Amino acid sequence: MIIGTAGHIDHGKTTLVRALTGVDTDRLPEEKKRGISIELGYAFLDVPQSTQRIGFIDVPGHERLVHTMLAGATGIDFGLLLVAADDGVMPQTREHLAVLSLLGVQRGAVVITKADRADADRLAAVRADVGQLLQHSSLQGAPVFALSAHTGEGVEALREHLYEQARQLGERAPDGRAFRLAVDRAFTLDGVGTVVTGTVHAGRVAVGDELVLSPGPGARVRVRSLHAQNRPVEQAAAGQRCAVGLAGIAKQDIERGQWLVHPACALATDRIDATLTLWHEEAKALRSGTPVHVHIGAASVPGSVAVLDRETLPPGETARVQLVLRAPVGAWHGDRVVLRDASASRTLAGGTVLDPFAPVRYRRTAQRLAELDALAQPGLAGRVAGLLAVAPYGVDLRRLAAAQGLESTQPLADVLPAAALHLHDARADLALGETQATAVRASVVEALSAYHQRHPDELGPDAARLRRLAQPRMPEALWRHLLVLLQADGTLAVRGAFVHLPAHGVRLSAVDQRIAQKVAPRLAESGFEGCWARDLARDCGESEPLMRTTLARLAQRGELHQVVKDLYYSVETMAKLAALARQLAGQSERLAVTAAAFRDATGLGRKRAIQILEYFDRIGLLRRVGDEHRLRTDSTLFAEEAA
Known part of the structure; x- marks a missing residue:
């Protein structure tokens, strides 16, 4: 189980984690000097009589560092909201509660810290304030613990509660999804090399696996070593804090906000369709075009919102939206997103990714909204069936x-x-x-x-x-x-x-049948050169208009091939030319045929070779891409003749 601490600056988050685990999560000299958390800190606690290990993410409480808090909060299972008994509820207490709620954190507890500094009346007043604060949040009804990390009073009761919550949560069952880790730190260790840390959002990874960083150039990296929940392991899985030693990449080539993912599901997007809920304490509705900061995984990217299924999004309500980002991010269906205002000073809204491949056009049509309704279904089978029911083109x-x-x-x-x-x-x-x-x-x-x-x-x-x-x-x-x-x-x-x-x-007349019998041997003899209508008329002693009419009718019946106006080939000859094209394409990595290669293989001139290739393009055997004619592997044209 991953626990995220949250609360106002100097309300005792780091001190509480140290009291619970014995680990000081303030690791930077600047943090020691100033007495506050600036970066994410981590600690771990073993669950008695279990193989489970609880991981703590200690996040900064300062308003300017809320973006760092968001980087650590995605992927947590349990939220600990801290309120100091002497200060009570403060601005960042409210903001951190909004973040936990908008990230969909349903399990949690409130801890009133520094209880040794307050009398019974003060503690009762703080409890009342906390109860009111939790209304309309995801932690409404959560238990409240009063304790003092300094004296140890109440710490054991909280620790036992966390043990019980971890046992109830248990190990995450595999859901078939590929491995994804949200990178929140990258550094270099002597003897290990480049290391990234983050929360595993899905899947499993093992030493030796190949992964990619997304967004990124797509170069593969190899897993050299693994630590899960601060222990060396051979495999790690969803729900764990993980440190991954990587071969094939330098620390400076990694950024917080990237994802370490299985190559099959690596993607980068700058448009996301999502379900979004505006925080109930917002003063006004959210309008299309509103500039925002979008937090997803460990990334923070500026962008804007387009409300899709209504004019505006009122406080406390939910709508379909499209997030248009100024830089690409990794995003997958079901990922949580949090929006802050343009100045990144206030948390506005949160929601869930429906489709990372959001369209630029037709995004508000009934068809598109029906697709988003299908993607909002809770199970994979429901989403697939829903999409098939509304997708006219598959x-x-x-x-x-x-x-x-x-x-x-x-x-x-x-x-x-x-x-x-x-x-x-x-x-x-x-x-x-x-x-x-x-x-x-x-x-x-x-x-x-x-x-x-x-x-x-x-x-x-x-x-x-x-x-x-x-x-x-x-x-x-x-x-x-x-x-x-x-x-x-x-x-x-x-x-x-x-x-x-x-x-x-198309039925042939007696005249057509007579002419067809005359031209058949001449077409066979002409080979790859084919026959022109005027030459066939001359050789067969027929008028050119009658010959052209008959040849056109034979081509319409599929008994001849007209490559260009008045130039005809027999079915057998065209099948041989198609077989050559398939053979040449099979020798290319892109399954492509060039005019030069086809010319040399057939012994034709360049002009005639191009005419035949363009005919294959028209009828669907090949597809023109630049100067190449690429084989359509789904095409069955001439396959039977070739066999």
Whole structure:
């Protein structure tokens, strides 16, 4: 269990921790000189007859150092709010209570310190003030202990209470999330090297693991050594104070506020959608555009607030908001955030991250608010089902897994509704709800019916054009997967690159069939060069207009390929060219084909090689990226012919 002390300056936080644990958490010369905590201090206490160890985070009480207090408060399990008997409730007492409440700390106690300096009437008055202070806070109803760390009176009763709370809390059960530690200190130790400390928010880590610092350049570091709850260990887990010795990075390359995370869930964001509650003691409502300081993990970043689901956020109420930050931070679903005012002198609000991948546009639409409602569901299965129910174009499970702090998409796949459509391969991991899949099916049939009515002499549009007509915003990988399924169940038919309804087809006349028989051997003989319509008309003794009409009809039926105007290839030849393109792409790390490589492999001129590659781009075998044509690994075009 991690306990965070909180309270006004000089109300005895460090002294109490020393009385409970025997450890002086003031470790800096400046702290010793001034008699106050400036940095975070740590101490530990073993729970009798248990393997548990309680960790204490002693935080500064001075108003100017509240940002340091926030860095230590995130991730605590239990809050100790201290009030000196002689001073009573003071400004930072209120601020620290607001921080604990807005961070969602539900377990805690109040300690009236310096009880030896007050008589019974004074202690009763302070108790009454404390009871009033706790109203409308997360610690309402918390037990109150009066003690004196100087004389020892009442210290043992508090210690026994903390033991009991630790036993009740027990060890945190693994929840499947990846390892994340909020870095609040970094230093160098002789014989160890670079060390970072912080609270483990999720997951487990072991000596030898590779991690990354986020935000950061993404370079991996190796765990050289571990201390959890101030003991050397081979593994550490969520809920522990942890010191991690790192290989592969220098102390000056680490900053407080970064996260040490598993590589699979490393992310950095400057827009966060969240649920936010304005502190009930605020004098006025929170408006969109209000400048704030955003505290998340151990980071503090200036930014602004946009209220999404109402005009303003009144004191004591909760709303959906977007936090727009001036610098990127690490943030995951469920992380707690605290907002202070622009001058960082007053705590305003707190809440919970819903989505670290907040959109720039359409952030207030009914669709987006429905997605945030889904993300607010308490369980992973509920969030996945909720998103599938409102996402018309499906859910990117890899993106969602990273936002949820998961190492892989498997936990998401495990809770997918049975009727959901799931595409999982090397390039994509996407899911579509049953209702949405039915709607896509209807839109495809409707688009094809309309196309056939407008163009009765054509077989149908190619797959890329059909997507633009029916589902232009659907991810292309999911679209092509859906086409395969619709073809398999007979909803549509695919011939070459063209898609059509099974009942529709371009019929050949007797003249068309006669000309088709004449051109077939010539197209086969032409090889990779292909045949021009005028040359075929001349060689077959047919008029050019009739030849062009017949060739176009054959191409519409998928029996020929028209690469550019009047240039045709047989299906067999185009399959060989596609196989070459696939082979060349397989030799590249980016699965890319260049015009030069394709030219050399086919023996064609540069112009013709480019024409063929651009045709493959149009029909969905390749995708143009700069000067390269990258293979679409989800495309099944020519796969059967190649086999």
